[in-house]
Amino acid sequence: MGNPTGPVSEAGETGRFAPSTTGLPHPGTLLAALLCWLDIRSRGGLLCLRLEDLDPDRCRPEYADAMRRDLAWLGLDWDTEVLQSECSEGHEAALDRLADQGRLYPCSCSRSALRALDEFAPDGSPRYPGTCRDRPLPPVAQGGWRSVKEPLRVRLPETRVEVLEESGLDLSQSPAITYGDPVVRRRDGAVAYHLASVVDDAAEAVSRIIRGRDLAPSTPVQGSLAQLLGLKPLRYRHHLLLLERRERKWSKFHKAVDTDILRTAYDGPALCGLLAYGCELMDSPTPITPTELLATFRWPSVRQADRRLDWDGGQLLFPEP
Numbered sequence: 502m503g504n505p506t507g508p509v510s511e512a513g514e515t516g517r518f519a520p521s522t523t524g525l526p527h528p529g530t531l532l533a534a535l536l537c538w539l540d541i542r543s544r545g546g547l548l549c550l551r552l553e554d555l556d557p558d559r560c561r562p563e564y565a566d567a568m569r570r571d572l573a574w575l576g577l578d579w580d581t582e583v584l585q586s587e588c589s590e591g592h593e594a595a596l597d598r599l600a601d602q603g604r605l606y607p608c609s610c611s612r613s614a615l616r617a618l619d620e621f622a623p624d625g626s627p628r629y630p631g632t633c634r635d636r637p638l639p640p641v642a643q644g645g646w647r648s649v650k651e652p653l654r655v656r657l658p659e660t661r662v663e664v665l666e667e668s669g670l671d672l673s674q675s676p677a678i679t680y681g682d683p684v685v686r687r688r689d690g691a692v693a694y695h696l697a698s699v700v701d702d703a704a705e706a707v708s709r710i711i712r713g714r715d716l717a718p719s720t721p722v723q724g725s726l727a728q729l730l731g732l733k734p735l736r737y738r739h740h741l742l743l744l745e746r747r748e749r750k751w752s753k754f755h756k757a758v759d760t761d762i763l764r765t766a767y768d769g770p771a772l773c774g775l776l777a778y779g780c781e782l783m784d785s786p787t788p789i790t791p792t793e794l795l796a797t798f799r800w801p802s803v804r805q806a807d808r809r810l811d812w813d814g815g816q817l818l819f820p821e822p
């Protein structure tokens with residue numbers, strides 16, 4: 502699995518690619534992995550593959566195996582690998598710390614009830630109005646947060662979080678006001694995405710995060726959690742998304758073309774060249790390996806605007822604007 506704490510890069514930079522193991526990779530997954538890899542490798546830093554497998558209903562070991570297989574097929578390598586499900590000790594320690602601060606509370610609000618309020622955060626999720634904010638946890642002698650069967654939320658301070666963002670997005674805000682208190686442990690007992698991500702980034706000594714712009718709006722939520730846990734701020738860069746015909750990002754939930762299909766039409770260098778062409782790192786979709794791309798990789802050359810990608814006639818096509 503690799504060392505969860507991760508080695509320290511001589512260049513002082515450590516990154517991570519953290520896909521969920523809820524389905525097969527698709528072109529959007531592979532582009533995100535490629536850009537993350539190019540960023541850290543171009544800096545001489547270290548890179549962790551973190552397989553996020555906390556969702557008990559949707560994550561499967563075979564999807565983790567497929568992720569490893571297909572990233573290697575594209576030509577990407579990693580210095581460490583972490584299965585998020587094996588990091589529960591750190592997640593529980595973080596919940597203990599938040600409980601000690603008096604910031605955890607149980608919440609009985611359903612998703613449907615929150616959506617009915619018709620108040621939404623910048624990422625499209627329902628804004629939490631603080632309905633259960635004054636509910637206490639059971640005493641430690643009665644099990645504390647571990648005895649709660651409902652979701653757990655954390656009371657965020659109403660302070661502004663400044664985000665170190667390199668692509669020009671202004672993400673600084675007060676997430677307690679914009680989003681409301683986030684869920685940190687779900688009803689099914691799984692630690693929620695924001696808290697697990699913050700804790701694992703610290704455990705892996707991550708210093709910079711490269712990811713798609715769809716995750717940008719919620720960045721201050723993670724920054725606020727990091728502050729509560731006494732963790733240092735990270736540097737972020739959010740990149741373009743690949744969009745399907747309906748102008749939605751490519752996603753396994755939208756029945757995107759996955760790697761089992763792509764591998765029948767492309768080899769690794771051919772698909773790498775196509776993705777590099779799509780984000781304007783190359784003038785034509787010529788086969789190339791990620792290692793060969795390193796020589797000329799610069800972020801100013803990467804397209805900033807999202808780009809449509811079609812699957813037509815058994816091949817991927819970037820329509821001309």
